[in-house]
Amino acid sequence: MxxxxxxxxxxxxxxxxxxxxxxxxxxxxxxxxxxNAVILAHYYVDGSIQDIADFVGDSLALSQKAASTDxxxxxxxxxxxxAETAKILSPNKKxxxxxxxxxxxxxxxxxxxxxxxxxxxHPDHTVISxxxxxxxxxxxxxxxxxxxxAKKIVNSVPKGKKIIFGPDRNLGxxxxxxxxxxxxxxxxxxxxxxxFSLEGILEQKKQNPDAKIIAHPExxxxxxxxADYVGSTSGLINYVIEDDAKTFIVATEPGVIHEMKKxxxxxxxxxxxxxxxxxxxxxxxxxxxNSIEKLYSCLxxxxxxxxxxxxxxxxAYKPIKAMLDLS
Ligand code: 13P
Ligand code: SF4
Numbered sequence: 001m002x003x004x005x006x007x008x009x010x011x012x013x014x015x016x017x018x019x020x021x022x023x024x025x026x027x028x029x030x031x032x033x034x035x036n037a038v039i040l041a042h043y044y045v046d047g048s049i050q051d052i053a054d055f056v057g058d059s060l061a062l063s064q065k066a067a068s069t070d071x072x073x074x075x076x077x078x079x080x081x082x083a084e085t086a087k088i089l090s091p092n093k094k095x096x097x098x099x100x101x102x103x104x105x106x107x108x109x110x111x112x113x114x115x116x117x118x119x120x121x122h123p124d125h126t127v128i129s130x131x132x133x134x135x136x137x138x139x140x141x142x143x144x145x146x147x148x149x150a151k152k153i154v155n156s157v158p159k160g161k162k163i164i165f166g167p168d169r170n171l172g173x174x175x176x177x178x179x180x181x182x183x184x185x186x187x188x189x190x191x192x193x194x195x196f197s198l199e200g201i202l203e204q205k206k207q208n209p210d211a212k213i214i215a216h217p218e219x220x221x222x223x224x225x226x227a228d229y230v231g232s233t234s235g236l237i238n239y240v241i242e243d244d245a246k247t248f249i250v251a252t253e254p255g256v257i258h259e260m261k262k263x264x265x266x267x268x269x270x271x272x273x274x275x276x277x278x279x280x281x282x283x284x285x286x287x288x289x290n291s292i293e294k295l296y297s298c299l300x301x302x303x304x305x306x307x308x309x310x311x312x313x314x315x316a317y318k319p320i321k322a323m324l325d326l327s
Contacts, residue, residue: 024296025052031299038071039295040086042078043233044287047258049077049295056259058234059085059131060146060327066090067324075299076306077290079104084135087306088316095306098294102286104132106218109188110167112136118164122184125164126157129319132190133167135308139315144323147217148232150175154183156326170194174217174224192274192284193218196251200273201226204249211270214239215251223251223272240264253284 029052032039040062041053050056055065059082066074066086073094076083081104083097115137119127129141130150138144145153154175157163165172166186170193176183196219205211205226214236215227224230229239233256240248240260250257251272260269274282298304308316 022296024292028052028292028296028299031296032075035073035299035302036071037073037075037299038065038069039075039077040065042082042255042287043237043259044253044255044284045077045290046255046288046292048292049290050255050258052292053077058146058148058232060148060232061234062086063089063131063146063320064324064327066095069093073302075295077295078102079107079284079286080306081107081132081134083306084308085131085138085320087308088135088138088313088320091308091313094302096298096302097304097306098291098298099289100304102289104286105191106130106132106168106188107134107137110134110137110186112140115166115186116140118166118186122162122164125162125184127164127166128153128157128183129166130168130171131320131323135312135316137166138319139312141316141319142322143326144319146232146323147171148235149323149327150217151178153323153326154179154181157181168218170220170224171217173221174230189220190218192253192282193251194220195274195276196220196223196282197273197275198222198226200275201249201251204270204272208247208249208270210245211247211249211268212239212243212245213249213251213272215272216253219251227251236260237263240267240269253287254282255284255287 039053041050041056067089074086076097079102083095087095127142131146163183165183167188169185169187172185212228214229215223217230241264247268249270249272254271257269
């Protein structure tokens with residue numbers, strides 16, 4: 001049964017009827033203006049959403065934008081921890097996310113109670129947490145980092161000071177190798193980046209000997225070691241623009257290829273294969289939960305809204321602010 005918004009309710013979720021006559025793009029633009037909302041999107045969401053967003057970026061740039069926008073409402077088209085970070089930075093703004101189920105396997109790999117025990121086991125350590133964490137984990141942290149500033153953040157800790165790094169073991173080990181700093185690293189990982197197939201990538205390289213391999217630092221050591229360049233999503237995009245190579249094997253979520261094609265249309269981009277025999281697509285199913293229809297519905301109803309408990313928010317704000325000040 002359709003309600004007046006052309007929606008159907010299914011298992012408690014609102015769905016827009018597929019053949020509904022709504023011009024979503026036009027309506028989103030109209031509501032955005034009417035509500036003084038800004039649409040922030042991550043490079044991993046579907047290209048059609050990136051095309052209508054006000055700003056598309058990596059985690060760091062999106063946090064910076066969330067902190068500086070003068071909009072009344074932030075529509076965060078990404079995953080939950082990103083919208084939560086935006087809320088922590090801009091508590092007086094309404095922050096909404098098209099699908100509350102858009103989580104993150106890496107953030108899930110670090111429950112706050114277990115992380116708190118881990119910190120207690122290593123007293124006198126500076127705690128560095130990747131932005132892919134819950135607000136509660138950030139509240140236990142001294143300084144947050146993203147993939148684009150992790151080396152800088154680690155280097156900002158005085159040499160004699162011991163470091164805990166969480167939750168991504170691949171990023172932690174990569175940064176440790178790059179900075180020469182020994183760190184106590186939490187054993188978490190992203191299910192997308194952890195599953196790239198080295199064999200598959202080397203086969204692609206064999207077929208395209210002049211291709212450069214580029215990888216996100218959430219990939220495991222065996223992938224990072226064969227990569228010509230390792231960096232955040234923005235770093236990877238810039239490398240494709242600036243490097244002379246014509247072909248690139250891209251070891252990160254393939255949503256980023258949308259922007260690469262726009263800014264470097266003459267380059268040939270090959271998504272690196274995953275290990276999963278059934279789906280070698282390496283897509284982040286959480287990022288892909290976002291859709292134009294859900295974006296419309298979320299902007300219309302101003303739901304689901306991200307809320308963060310005041311005490312947690314105040315504690316989590318400090319390590320995020322510390323990162324932004326250093327970035
Ligand atoms: P970036 O900060 O590089 O955009 O990465 C975010 C992310 O979730 C990687 O999986
Ligand atoms: Fe989280 Fe991995 Fe998806 Fe990034 S790609 S949002 S780390 S699950």
